[in-house]
Amino acid sequence: MAENPNPTRMELLKAKTRVKLARKGHKLLKQKRDALIMEFFKILGKAQDLRSELNSQMKKAYTALAVAQAYQGMQEIEAASLSVKRVPGVKVDVRNIMGVKIPSLESSQVEKPLLSRGYSVVGTSAKIDEVAEAFEKATDLVFKLSQTENAIRRLILEIEKTKRRVNSLEFVMIPRLETQAKMISFRLEEMERDSFVMLKTIKRKLEKAEASG
Amino acid sequence: MDTKEKIAVIADSATTTGFRLAGVENTFALPRQEEAEGKLSELLSDSSYGIIIVTEALLENCDWRLKKRVEATAKPIVVPIPDSAGPIEQSESLAMLIKRALGLDLSRKK
Numbered sequence: 001m002a003e004n005p006n007p008t009r010m011e012l013l014k015a016k017t018r019v020k021l022a023r024k025g026h027k028l029l030k031q032k033r034d035a036l037i038m039e040f041f042k043i044l045g046k047a048q049d050l051r052s053e054l055n056s057q058m059k060k061a062y063t064a065l066a067v068a069q070a071y072q073g074m075q076e077i078e079a080a081s082l083s084v085k086r087v088p089g090v091k092v093d094v095r096n097i098m099g100v101k102i103p104s105l106e107s108s109q110v111e112k113p114l115l116s117r118g119y120s121v122v123g124t125s126a127k128i129d130e131v132a133e134a135f136e137k138a139t140d141l142v143f144k145l146s147q148t149e150n151a152i153r154r155l156i157l158e159i160e161k162t163k164r165r166v167n168s169l170e171f172v173m174i175p176r177l178e179t180q181a182k183m184i185s186f187r188l189e190e191m192e193r194d195s196f197v198m199l200k201t202i203k204r205k206l207e208k209a210e211a212s213g
Numbered sequence: 214m215d216t217k218e219k220i221a222v223i224a225d226s227a228t229t230t231g232f233r234l235a236g237v238e239n240t241f242a243l244p245r246q247e248e249a250e251g252k253l254s255e256l257l258s259d260s261s262y263g264i265i266i267v268t269e270a271l272l273e274n275c276d277w278r279l280k281k282r283v284e285a286t287a288k289p290i291v292v293p294i295p296d297s298a299g300p301i302e303q304s305e306s307l308a309m310l311i312k313r314a315l316g317l318d319l320s321r322k323k
Contacts, residue, residue: 062231081230086237087220088217089220090220103288146292157284
């Protein structure tokens with residue numbers, strides 16, 4: 001984009017189409033931004049509560065672990081942990097919202113009743129059960145949190161990017177293109193007047209020459 | 214485990230023991246930062262993992278290139294959790310990001 005384009009009709013047409021294009025892009029981006037913000041507010045509330053919930057649950061879990069360690073020693077806990085039944089795994093799908101890839105998650109409940117954990121309940125102490133329960137709860141929370149928080153993070157970054165684009169179009173690009181188009185049309189009008197006057201002068205001169213000649 | 218994706222934990226040994234007790238199979242007790250980073254980057258490119266649970270401290274201290282990669286990938290999901298020392302204030306916390314993007318502080322309303 002040249003700052004001082006030639007004042008021709010071609011350039012004027014080009015500048016006008018550029019303005020139109022920029023306006024269209026601006027409108028579209030604005031819509032994208034609004035859609036993203038709407039999506040964002042939909043999941044915002046969930047994520048904030050979950051994060052603090054997870055923090056407190058992890059704290060509880062670590063406390064339980066420390067207590068169990070003091071009672072049983074690390075080795076016994078490790079031994080129990082080796083025979084725990086495995087969680088069945090998760091299913092992660094990637095959803096696409098306005099070009100933002102957002103993971104969504106399908107998971108089964110991690111928290112299990114006491115007897116189906118897999119290690120011998122008789123052979124271990126209740127302290128270990130407490131640890132297992134606390135960490136199961138924490139894992140459930142992690143699953144829930146993982147999709148919302150991740151999605152929010154991504155949405156925010158995209159919103160910021162889109163907002164910046166919208167603003168740069170609205171306040172920089174479009175005004176600049178408009179002034180350019182205006183400049184060209186002014187120059188063209190000026191040239192028209194110029195040539196009009198020139199023609200008049202020539203005509204007058206010719207008439208004068210004819211009259212005298 | 215046909216179409217299901219695996220869950221991984223990369224943390225210190227206490228945390229991994231806890232998660233193993235909850236039934237998470239793939240736990241990596243790597244207290245050293247470099248080893249943990251290497252594992253994380255290895256798991257990021259492994260499509261059989263769905264979620265990677267890491268400690269906040271690991272994610273906070275890791276290389277910026279790896280951090281960027283973590284942010285860019287949608288799958289596997291990387292979830293930071295507080296370690297036994299308790300939650301640390303993330304440098305780019307959600308509230309800060311929100312404030313920057315929307316221009317208003319949502320966390321203070323409550």
